[in-house]
Amino acid sequence: MKSIRVALAGAGNCAWSFSQFVAIAQADPDTKLPGLMCPMVGGYRLSDVHIVAAFDVDAKKVGRPLAEAFTAPTISATGFTRLGTDGDSMVLPAPLLDGLDGPLGAVVEQAAATRSATEEDVAKALVEWEVDVLVITLPTGASQAVHMFANAALAAGVAVVNATPEELARNEDIRSRFADAGVVILGDDLRSHVGATSLHTTLVELLLSRGLVLTSTYQLNVGGNTDFLNLADSTRSATKFASKANALRAAGMTDVEGAAGPTGFIEHLADTKVCFAHLQATSVLGSEVEIDVKLKVEDSPNAAGVIANAVRAAKVATDRGLSGVVDEASALLFKSPPHGLPESEARSAFLNFAS
Numbered sequence: 001m002k003s004i005r006v007a008l009a010g011a012g013n014c015a016w017s018f019s020q021f022v023a024i025a026q027a028d029p030d031t032k033l034p035g036l037m038c039p040m041v042g043g044y045r046l047s048d049v050h051i052v053a054a055f056d057v058d059a060k061k062v063g064r065p066l067a068e069a070f071t072a073p074t075i076s077a078t079g080f081t082r083l084g085t086d087g088d089s090m091v092l093p094a095p096l097l098d099g100l101d102g103p104l105g106a107v108v109e110q111a112a113a114t115r116s117a118t119e120e121d122v123a124k125a126l127v128e129w130e131v132d133v134l135v136i137t138l139p140t141g142a143s144q145a146v147h148m149f150a151n152a153a154l155a156a157g158v159a160v161v162n163a164t165p166e167e168l169a170r171n172e173d174i175r176s177r178f179a180d181a182g183v184v185i186l187g188d189d190l191r192s193h194v195g196a197t198s199l200h201t202t203l204v205e206l207l208l209s210r211g212l213v214l215t216s217t218y219q220l221n222v223g224g225n226t227d228f229l230n231l232a233d234s235t236r237s238a239t240k241f242a243s244k245a246n247a248l249r250a251a252g253m254t255d256v257e258g259a260a261g262p263t264g265f266i267e268h269l270a271d272t273k274v275c276f277a278h279l280q281a282t283s284v285l286g287s288e289v290e291i292d293v294k295l296k297v298e299d300s301p302n303a304a305g306v307i308a309n310a311v312r313a314a315k316v317a318t319d320r321g322l323s324g325v326v327d328e329a330s331a332l333l334f335k336s337p338p339h340g341l342p343e344s345e346a347r348s349a350f351l352n353f354a355s
């Protein structure tokens with residue numbers, strides 16, 4: 001029977017939504033799931049995914065089964081369903097490093113068991129649980145912790161999906177190490193399913209494809225989950241700004257610095273994210289075109305839709321003997337792949353890969 005054994009580095013909001021998406025698929029593998037872009041990726045259904053372990057540092061999560069960990073106070077994503085047997089998988093301690101630097105340190109208590117945890121322990125657990133794919137959903141800015149998980153996965157020969165904007169796939173040294181070791185890595189920074197980046201880059205591509213000259217644009221984002229709390233600290237959000245700029249560059253824009261990023265934490269929004277995108281361009285005879293749009297989404301399910309494609313793509317690539325970064329998957333699913341493409345080209349490449 002086909003199966004993909006997944007471990008989650010970070011049992012936070014994205015992990016919770018993804019786990020629910022998998023649970024719904026497992027309960028009825030033949031059901032049509034809204035938002036599931038590809039029922040099959042290289043012969044794998046979403047119901048073939050099994051979440052066998054998770055790692056975290058939160059005292060409310062470590063040492064507990066996943067289903068209980070997802071009741072921690074920092075979880076604000078909606079509970080749509082209960083987890084099946086994957087909910088019994090345990091949350092294991094991981095080294096903290098810079099995981100809770102910034103505002104998160106005030107809302108999360110570090111689990112005592114994490115103080116002695118090492119990278120080697122993580123690698124050992126990945127081998128012990130026969131993990132195929134490690135999904136890294138750590139806080140943005142936790143560069144040391146993200147690199148630690150990448151190194152542990154590499155040592156264990158486990159494929160990596162980097163949902164965070166920290167530099168892994170776009171770091172030449174790291175992707176070469178994965179390629180040399182015959183291990184797949186996909187990243188960086190999830191491009192949410194129908195999110196601010198996809199909306200903004202689609203509009204940029206529309207205007208540029210008609211020969212207009214873009215004169216001004218910005219993308220403002222507010223939300224109330226721990227991701228937005230963390231991103232409210234400028235020492236944590238730098239890689240997110242850089243990543244969103246990479247996505248705009250791939251869409252054809254040149255002047256991208258600071259044009260898009262997280263702009264505010266509004267606690268009562270919880271897992272709701274609101275994006276305001278503005279574009280102004282010069283058209284025929286110097287006439288002006290102005291677009292202002294608002295997008296309101298539940299942030300974490302929006303990530304789950306992409307992780308559902310990414311874990312299956314990582315396993316398919318591994319089955320096919322590929323290693324390092326797989327451009328056909330990374331260009332569509334991430335904001336900052338090493339080789340970015342306009343979304344229409346990225347989508348064709350992915351659908352071709354997934355067929």
Ligand SMILES: NC(=O)c1ccc[n+]([C@@H]2O[C@H](COP(=O)([O-])OP(=O)(O)OC[C@H]3O[C@@H](n4cnc5c(N)ncnc54)[C@H](O)[C@@H]3O)[C@@H](O)[C@H]2O)c1
Binds near residue numbers: 057096142189225
């Ligand atoms: N739509 C989306 O939500 C979306 C889209 C693109 C990218 N992302 C990225 O995904 C990542 C995760 O987002 P989230 O909303 O799930 O965040 P979250 O704050 O809900 O979860 C992060 C989890 O990581 C844990 N953690 C911190 N340090 C750790 C360590 N050293 N080892 C193990 N666990 C550790 C925290 O305790 C928490 O459980 C962020 O980097 C975010 O920018 C999210």
